[in-house]
Amino acid sequence: MxxxxxxxxxxxxxxxxxxxxxxxxxxxxxxxxxxxxxxxxxxxxxxxxxxxxxxxxxxxxxxxxxxxxxxxxxxxxxxxxxxxxxxxxxxRRRRHVVPMAEHPSIRKVLLTIADGQETQPELQLHNQQIQQLIEEVLDHLPNNYGDLLTWKYIDELSVAEMAERANTTMVAIQSALARARQSFQQAFTALLKTDSLDHFYPSNWEYEYE
Amino acid sequence: MNKEQADTILKQLKQRTEPDAAKQQATKQAVMAHWQKNLKKQRRQRFAWTAAVAASVIVVFALVLVINFDNGSQGLPAMYQQVDIHGTIMLEQDSHKAQPMTADVSLKPGDIIASSSDGYLIWHLNDGSELRQGPDARIVWQSDQQIELLTGQLFHNTDITQSAEPFMISTKLGSVSHVGTQYVVKHQPNRLQVAVKSGRVNISRQQKQHTVKGNELMSISPDGVESVHTFTGHNHPMWSWTFKTQQPYALKGQSLYDFVVWISQHTDLAVDWQGHQQATQGVLLQGTIDKMSVDMALKTVFASTDYQYQIDQGRLQIINQDK
The missing domain is CATH 1.10.1740.10 (RNA polymerase sigma factor, region 2, helix turn helix motif)
Incomplete structure (x- = not known):
């Protein structure tokens, strides 16, 4: 490609x-x-x-x-x-760590989201890790979809404001937003199905202090 | 995962994690400075590389030219084995101004070789025969078997080799080819003379063939063959120069007998010894006969001895003064 x-x-x-x-x-x-x-x-x-x-x-x-x-x-x-x-x-000693998506508690949260049984407290329990995960997915989305979703969900811009910021039409923004959301869904679904974050974390390692 | 679930997840994202704005700006300046410095370095390297490539291309191109030029000159068959240059000889190559010729020069077809009034050349041809170019002569080499005589005289001696190959001397008035012989070709404006000492020579002119035999001299004008008559070689004007342009004969240490044998071979004179063979072997000679005519050489040598000579009807008679 x-x-x-x-x-x-x-x-x-x-x-x-x-x-x-x-x-x-x-x-x-x-x-x-x-x-x-x-x-x-x-x-x-x-x-x-x-x-x-x-x-x-x-x-x-x-x-x-x-x-x-x-x-x-x-x-x-x-x-x-x-x-x-x-x-x-x-x-620093290298250790092979379990990626966040494979971490039992995180995985449980993600699976409940996928099953549609999520509860707000569970999400908040791992808020920091989930935020990091979502951010990374957004950063890897193609065609600036991550920016569009950020404008929508974090900056809470209206479609008109987004169109103005992107110097395009509202129709184009709505269409792009739909594609961006779909792209995010696919990425996250793939994340849950593969049991690993290799797609997003090709090197599954971190370091810890000796 | 459906749209609502995606929304739920995305709504967890309260804010994007961003670097400190001031630090980010400082980083931008630093990265930009690094990028621009690297760009300059790459441009310098690219220029150096381009210059090196250009220089290499020029060198390769020059080498190819030199090799081709060298191959061009080596690709042609050598037109002769060796040339001996005497006096001033001028060479005109590629329509350039004439320059003094040296023996090691590589000649190409079309080159013009001109001898001055005090100069002559001895070409040792590939077949072992000898072609002598007299003074004030201009020739053009056409190939290893053909030469064009523009003006002056050429002496071709094929008797000195066992494997003489066809050779043609062409002039405006006709082309001369030999059949194992010694002959002189003289080309002057509106006059071609061919004098044959031995053997035969064919002259082709306007699709006609003429044969000249030993001791015959043929003259040709633009109108055709003018005359054919016999001649004796040793003192004929057409032959005298060939003797003068012989390889120098070293008199010192030679006997009178040796000299007489040598000069008779080179002039086709028969020797009438009158019984003096043995005595003349004890007469040792000194001095030089370089660039002398036959008559002058004979006079010079015999004057230093007690012997005399006389030439009568192609015979060289040896006489003892005391008797």
Whole structure:
């Protein structure tokens, strides 16, 4: 699968276009920050440092990007190598951890949601972990669907406001929103069916302090 | 999972986790600086790489040109084995201005070789025969078996090789080819002369064949064959120059007997020893006869001895002064 928009952005970056750099940074820095944050025990400063290193490394190696995966997925691979290197340097012992979706308590919550039997207290019990999970799913959705869903569910924008922000029509926004929600449903359903988060967490590991 | 369940999950997301705005801005500046620095570096590398490729292409192109040029000159069969250059010889190649010729130059078909009044060449042809280009002569090499005589005289001696191959001297007035012989071709404006010392020579002109035999001289004008008459070689103007352009004969240490044998072979004179063979072997010679005519060489050598000579009807008679 070719990612034409990503490829186009990379081409512009290689030509040195500043506008492309702004798009690149604004699109991916926050996403990378969140991706890393979930893997460094919520250390914000470390997540910022590693996100910066990841972006620099990605920019240095743009020629190697072949658009076989989404640009963000490609950068996540780079981020993982930095995280691994960081913890290796800190002499932290690696341990294979159970991904959040496979964690018994989280999984139970997710299954009750899927069965339509969820209760508000159960959701709130694991609010932080679930929030992180949802954010990561959103960040991996294609075509800026994550932004659309964020506008709708977090910023609580109206369709008209979203249309204005995206510089498009209300009909187009409604249509895009429907596709975004469907995409999210599919991603989450796949998450529950596979019994693992490999789709979203290709490397199922974290680190703990010695 | 249906739409409502998706909504339920999404509504759990109270807010997106965002990095600190000020730190994010600082990060943006740092990443941008890094990106721009890297871009400059890559551009420099690209320029260096492009320059290197361009230089390589130029070098390869030049090499190909040189190799082709070299192959071009080596691809042609050698037109001769060796050339001896005497005096001033000029070479005109590729319609360029004439330049002094050296013995190691590579000739191509179409090259013009011109000898000055004090110069001559001895071409040692591939078949072992010898082609002498006299003074004030201009020739054009056509191939290893054909030469064009623009003006002047050529002496072709095939008697010195056992494996003479066909060779043609072409002029505007006709083409001369040999059948095992020694002959001189002289080409002047509106006049072609062919003098044969031994063997036979064929002359083709306007689809007609003429044969010239030993001791015959044929003259041809634009109107046709003018005359054929016999001649004696040793002092005929058409032959005298061939003797002068012989390889130098080293007199020093040679006997008079040796000299007489040598000069008789080169002039086709029969020797009448008058019983002096043995005595003349004890007469040792000195000095030089370089670039002398037959008569001058004979006079010079015999003047330094007690012997005299006389030429009568193609015979060289040896006479002792004391008797």
């Amino acid at each position: 070719q990612h034409k928009q990503d490829k186009q952005l990379v081409k512009q970056l290689l030509k040195g276009q500043t506008q492309a750099f702004n798009t690149f940074f604004d699109s991916y820095h926050s996403k990378l920050f969140r991706f890393i944050l979930g893997r460094v025990d919520g250390d914000h400063d470390l997540a910022m440092d590693l996100a910066q290193e990841t972006l620099c490394k990605a920019l240095d190696n743009l020629k190697d990007y072949r658009a076989e995966a989404a640009l963000f997925t490609w950068m996540c691979q780079i981020a993982r190598s930095f995280i691994y290197a960081h913890f290796s340097k800190q002499k």
